Amino acid sequence: MNGVLRPLPRFLEILCVSLWLLPSGVQALQTGDLVENFRLLDQKGSSHELYRYADAKAIVVLVQGNGCPIVRNVMPAFRAIRDTYAKQGVDFMMLNSNLQDTQAAIAREATEFGYDLPILKDQTQLIGEALDLKRTGEVFVINPLTWSVVYHGAIDDRVTYEHQRPAANNRYLANALDDLIESRPVKVAHAPAKGCLINFPSKTAITAQTKFTYTRHVAPLLKEQCVTCHREGGIGSWSMTGYDMVRGFAPMIREVLRTQRMPPWHADPAHGHFANDRSLTADQVRMLVSWVETGAPRGEGADPLAEDSRQWPEWSLGEPDVVIEIPEQAVPATGTIDYQYLVIRNPIGRDVWVRAAEIIPGDRKSLHHVITNFGVPTADGQFDRAQSGSLGGYVPGGKADVFPEGTGVFLPKDAIFRPQMHYTTWGKAGVDRSRLGLYFHENKPTHALKTTVFINSDIRIPPRTREHWEQAERTLEKDVWLYTLLPHAHYRGKASEFRAYYPDGTEEMLLSVPNYDFNWQTTYELKAPKYLPAGTRIVHRTAWDNSVTNPANPDPNREVPWGEQSWDEMLFGALTWRYVTDEEKKLRAATVAQAQGE
Ligand code: HEC
Incomplete structure (x- = not known):
């Protein structure tokens, strides 16, 4: 040997590569x-x-x-x-x-x-x-x-x-x-x-696995499905900025796919179709995991993620019509903070119909959620029910609230904002300066968007139970078009669902979230609005895991009651919808009659 590293003979190289490429499963x-x-x-x-x-x-x-x-x-x-x-x-x-x-x-x-x-x-x-x-x-x-x-x-x-x-x-x-x-x-x-x-x-077709490369297969998928969060300034814990970064995280990508932690999406695909579905197909999951298991090869060509020059505007929908500054909130380093209900003057000066709203959090680490309630105060300091409402809010991983086509939320001139702010401490004091951006309709939209909530404040979750269910229900008085569903629970939340019991005796699962995760307060947006006739009973059920094996459980030995703080629990659900118009009802009756005649 002359001390110079010579390339391996070709046949040996092929042999080494193919041994290395064998998936772990080949070894019994x-x-x-x-x-x-x-x-x-x-x-x-x-x-x-x-x-x-x-x-x-x-x-x-x-x-x-x-x-x-x-x-x-x-x-x-x-x-x-x-x-x-x-x-x-x-x-x-x-x-x-x-x-x-x-x-x-x-x-x-x-x-x-x-x-x-x-x-x-x-x-x-x-x-x-x-x-x-x-x-x-x-x-x-x-x-x-x-x-x-x-x-x-x-x-x-x-x-x-x-x-x-x-x-x-x-x-x-x-x-x-x-x-x-x-x-x-x-x-x-x-x-x-x-x-x-x-x-x-x-x-059996190992070669089929080895064909996946970063540049051709992996990066384009990550760009579509992951980079909105995994980028500089995004909410993901790391940025997918190129091959080196992604290769470093490859084993972790495999793990989060096997445990279904990423992409964050928790609905059972067997029920309902959702516009904001973030899930991957089985083939996409297979492809990513096979790529990791075959050594995360780069492949030829430019790096699609390093070349990603997309601009990510601060406001995802562009400059809002009005930006409401939420007063500064000091957040201590430790301890618990009660829900804050702030009172904010409405600077708009006229009646408006809101078509979309977005909150930009000031301190992402401590701001847990915001619910943007508003209302017109009456003499006794309460809100006039007929003139109050919600413009959505902020949750980690959430995005702008864009109200469905043709709908809007009426915000009266005399309304004030009374957002519910929830902060959690994380070891370092800070100041939160969040902002609420509102987008208006130019003209009055055809429909008012309504919200119905499901609450059961009598819940009692026994200590050391793996699965304890409770429910709340509402019956519709009129025909409605359903747009979105939101289940909400706290640390012990395990599963949640909304089921419709129709007046004709049939039933349907509208949404099933078998793996509820407190970190992701997802509003599930139906791909197509769902027609629910008057008399439909909607049952919202939630299960909690109050056992020792729930890693988020603060205290498995406690019987847990309803409460606003995260160590207590909530059975809370919200639906958004609008009334079905008389014309739509007639049209529907005609189509049903026609279908029955055929
Ligand atoms: C909606 C935003 C969002 C999307 C989309 C998303 N992620 Fe994440 N990801 C996060 C957040 C937030 C975290 C940090 C989670 C935590 O701290 O537990 C994270 C963490 C991770 C981690 C590290 C796990 C850890 O322990 O922190 C990996 C790996 C990951 N994501 C992969 C992916 C992949 C692959 C995709 C696309 C298929 C994806 N993510 C899509 C928000 C997102």
């Missing part, structure tokens, strides 16, 4: 391997995050697939084990990574065969691939103290293809659980499992 899963966190929806639309089961003695996951005789056959044994060991603190669930099984089909199979366990749907197949699944019918036992697999394989040795013994000779799963509960090493950590083969197309 061993007991002792770490199971990384993930979040999935089950057949009923409930959300499950693996690491939220940290207080279990063990977590057992059975790989399920519709139509597989082996799975159907082992279910009675599995349920019997569940009945015994659930009492000892073991959690049981199933996982479906089949390409061909939809959430609805899994729900049908579960009903038909009486599966009373959550079946987690692995929509992207990423979780099944990481667990190196080959067949359904296999069980995994995970030790939550280490998040490692302590047993995987068959439940027992009773069932095989087209044969079954009357009884099992080896009760692998039960033995493994006994060992784990007694803190003994698991004696038999693996036994071959029988079941139906699962098709993982991208795993």
